[in-house]
Amino acid sequence: MSILLGAMCRELLRLRFAQNDIMELRNTVEEYSIHEASKTAGSRFFDDILHRISRMGQMMNSQARIIAVSSDDLVYPRHKSRYFGTVTRKKPRLVFSFYSPDGNEIAMPIASMSAYLKREFPEVEVLLEPVLILRDAERYTPVNFARGIAELDADLIAFSIMSPHWFPMEPYFAELKRLSPSLPILVGGYQAMLSQEQTIANPHIDYICVGDGEYAIGNIVRHLRGETGPADGMWEKLADGQIWRTEAHQNGDLAALPFPDYDIFSRDGSFAGVNSSIFGPKGKLVLPVMTGRGCPYRCTYCCNTPILEGWRSKKTFLRKYEPEAMVAELERLRDQYNVGYFEFWDELFLSNLKFVRAFFAIYKERIRLPFSINSRVEVMNEEFCRTAAEAGCHTIWFGIESGDEEYRARMLGRKMTNEQVINAADNCRKAGIFRLTFNIVGAPLETAANMRKTLELNRRIAPEFFFFFPYIPLRGTPLYKIAEEEGLLIKNKKNLHYLSAVNNRKFTLNMKERPELLSQSEYNEICQEMLAFQQRNNRLSYTEGNAMEDPATVRDKSFELVEDDAPAPVEVLAAKEKKSLFSEVRGFFSR
Ligand code: B12
Numbered sequence: 001m002s003i004l005l006g007a008m009c010r011e012l013l014r015l016r017f018a019q020n021d022i023m024e025l026r027n028t029v030e031e032y033s034i035h036e037a038s039k040t041a042g043s044r045f046f047d048d049i050l051h052r053i054s055r056m057g058q059m060m061n062s063q064a065r066i067i068a069v070s071s072d073d074l075v076y077p078r079h080k081s082r083y084f085g086t087v088t089r090k091k092p093r094l095v096f097s098f099y100s101p102d103g104n105e106i107a108m109p110i111a112s113m114s115a116y117l118k119r120e121f122p123e124v125e126v127l128l129e130p131v132l133i134l135r136d137a138e139r140y141t142p143v144n145f146a147r148g149i150a151e152l153d154a155d156l157i158a159f160s161i162m163s164p165h166w167f168p169m170e171p172y173f174a175e176l177k178r179l180s181p182s183l184p185i186l187v188g189g190y191q192a193m194l195s196q197e198q199t200i201a202n203p204h205i206d207y208i209c210v211g212d213g214e215y216a217i218g219n220i221v222r223h224l225r226g227e228t229g230p231a232d233g234m235w236e237k238l239a240d241g242q243i244w245r246t247e248a249h250q251n252g253d254l255a256a257l258p259f260p261d262y263d264i265f266s267r268d269g270s271f272a273g274v275n276s277s278i279f280g281p282k283g284k285l286v287l288p289v290m291t292g293r294g295c296p297y298r299c300t301y302c303c304n305t306p307i308l309e310g311w312r313s314k315k316t317f318l319r320k321y322e323p324e325a326m327v328a329e330l331e332r333l334r335d336q337y338n339v340g341y342f343e344f345w346d347e348l349f350l351s352n353l354k355f356v357r358a359f360f361a362i363y364k365e366r367i368r369l370p371f372s373i374n375s376r377v378e379v380m381n382e383e384f385c386r387t388a389a390e391a392g393c394h395t396i397w398f399g400i401e402s403g404d405e406e407y408r409a410r411m412l413g414r415k416m417t418n419e420q421v422i423n424a425a426d427n428c429r430k431a432g433i434f435r436l437t438f439n440i441v442g443a444p445l446e447t448a449a450n451m452r453k454t455l456e457l458n459r460r461i462a463p464e465f466f467f468f469f470p471y472i473p474l475r476g477t478p479l480y481k482i483a484e485e486e487g488l489l490i491k492n493k494k495n496l497h498y499l500s501a502v503n504n505r506k507f508t509l510n511m512k513e514r515p516e517l518l519s520q521s522e523y524n525e526i527c528q529e530m531l532a533f534q535q536r537n538n539r540l541s542y543t544e545g546n547a548m549e550d551p552a553t554v555r556d557k558s559f560e561l562v563e564d565d566a567p568a569p570v571e572v573l574a575a576k577e578k579k580s581l582f583s584e585v586r587g588f589f590s591r
């Protein structure tokens with residue numbers, strides 16, 4: 001402890017005299033505060049030092065909108081905390097949860113935090129209770145979910161929430177607080193990171209995690225046990241309503257973290273019956289994995305952009321595991337769970353060429369399983385596609401987003417040409433890799449002509465799977481700002497929907513209509529054409545040798561759980577209060 005404080009003080013002195021080193025120091029200090037301080041029992045003095053450091057960090061990052069602002073009061077008022085020191089039992093119980101509207105039952109943030117807790121806090125009992133509304137409508141109503149949680153007698157419930165899931169989750173928080181008033185509720189994930197004020201303002205929420213969560217979740221365990229002051233990396237709502245703010249963590253070193261824990265998703269040690277993938281093959285275990293985090297691009301609609309902007313040490317943003325360590329982990333997973341296919345969920349698989357070359361070479365030798373990756377057309381040259389295919393790459397998912405070159409560059413921030421898209425798609429085809437394209441429809445100021453170009457370009461390349469999503473405005477992104485400035489946002493719209501192919505075949509704009517550009521009826525009409533194209537053209541197959549006998553369809557996997565009939569009108573849902581949540585959600589998406 002004293003060595004740690006000494007080191008911190010020396011660094012603080014250095015700060016005063018060597019302003020040029022400020023950024024570097026900021027990172028050094030953060031390393032101390034995250035890696036070391038979070039593991040060491042603290043005193044009030046220690047808390048204060050951390051807060052001073054936080055405040056300095058805040059001054060240095062005043063332009064980064066996503067970075068939390070530390071509280072003015074330097075001394076953490078423990079007496080005002082509702083939960084500080086309230087956990088006294090030897091084996092605290094923590095329940096993770098997330099919202100799954102499409103049947104997906106894996107969430108990597110939870111896997112990563114669970115692994116960290118199991119390594120650093122083995123005495124903590126880590127449970128998972130996701131809201132799987134498509135699995136069992138009755139069990140996952142807010143009331144029934146809250147009843148189930150009450151029976152668990154937990155010390156903390158921690159949700160990972162994406163922004164589009166915020167509104168559907170609100171009734172769950174209310175029910176939880178009603179049934180278990182003394183259970184603290186923590187929310188992390190993109191909703192908490194990019195809509196901090198909106199999230200903490202919810203009266204039922206006690207803590208939010210404003211950045212990366214592994215060390216922060218450890219800190220809240222220590223905070224609840226009364227071992228530290230505030231939970232560093234979190235904001236806390238105190239008893240008098242004051243918000244105690246600490247700075248967001250940015251975990252730049254993946255090697256310091258354990259690999260994600262998949263046991264938390266399995267049932268009795270097996271993945272049989274766990275819906276681990278939307279697109280993957282049937283009859284085999286498809287395991288989602290990540291070789292790293294972060295993407296160097298700045299698409300205007302994507303949350304990678306504000307996170308990258310606010311990242312303090314840019315050189316640590318693109319993170320990858322060591323190829324050898326990653327492959328060893330894949331081997332372990334393959335053998336432990338009998339995996340048949342890996343789905344790489346990295347934002348951009350090829351964010352580091354050196355890594356990818358080395359990784360493919362070892363993967364090919366040691367893993368010998370088919371896989372899919374996310375990529376950008378800019379990097380999908382002949383050599384890349386050939387090397388990927390040789391390593392076992394079955395499908396590449398890539399974004400076209402709009403078929404209109406000019407709109408795509410100007411509004412979406414993607415500067416590739418249509419020629420590049422066509423070449424990349426052809427390179428994949430020649431290498432024998434399936435193509436799954438992502439396309440956005442109904443983005444700000446998009447016209448009917450733009451949308452038609454998207455369909456045309458996809459017709460030209462004929463991907464084995466054409467996927468399209470209604471645009472969702474995501475707070476913190478440049479496109480959200482444009483939409484706001486253009487007066488297009490419907491700020492509290494609760495029916496942000498994105499399950500394009502399954503939401504009752506009725507497409508509704510998530511923005512205010514601009515009839516002179518794109519009317520609601522044109523939008524729906526073109527989406528119907530897109531849907532027809534998707535169904536006619538779909539040839540994504542998982543049969544060995546790429547034969548076409550077993551094509552995936554939109555009704556496979558989680559999709560098959562979604563019914564097609566018309567939703568009940570909203571008013572009827574309100575009247576029949578305790579109707580199944582499943583129908584409620586169908587209504588919700590078509591509102
Ligand atoms: C993998 C992925 C998916 C997968 C898996 C989703 C899932 N169930 O987890 C698939 C392909 C299914 C998917 C689908 C969707 N996704 Co997605 N996805 C991603 C991706 C590429 C990686 C996410 C990830 O696992 N990262 C690795 C983990 C370890 O890091 P992390 O998520 O940042 O988590 C850290 C912190 O956020 C924090 N944290 C997170 N949760 C919590 C909870 C607690 C309690 C704490 C303390 C901390 C904490 O700690 C974590 C560890 O440090 C991101 C892109 C990105 N830049 O992150 C988009 C992203 C998360 N997806 C996004 C969206 C919008 C969606 C969809 C809604 C898209 C759509 N149009 O359909 C759907 C929703 C699907 C669903 N089931 O609900 C957005 C979310 C934006 C937002 N503001 O919420 C992102 C950021 C991409 C974007 N467009 O900007 N997605």
Ligand code: SF4
Nearest residue numbers: 295297299302304347
């Ligand atoms: S390439 Fe993908 S992950 Fe990267 S900024 Fe663009 S949309 Fe986001």
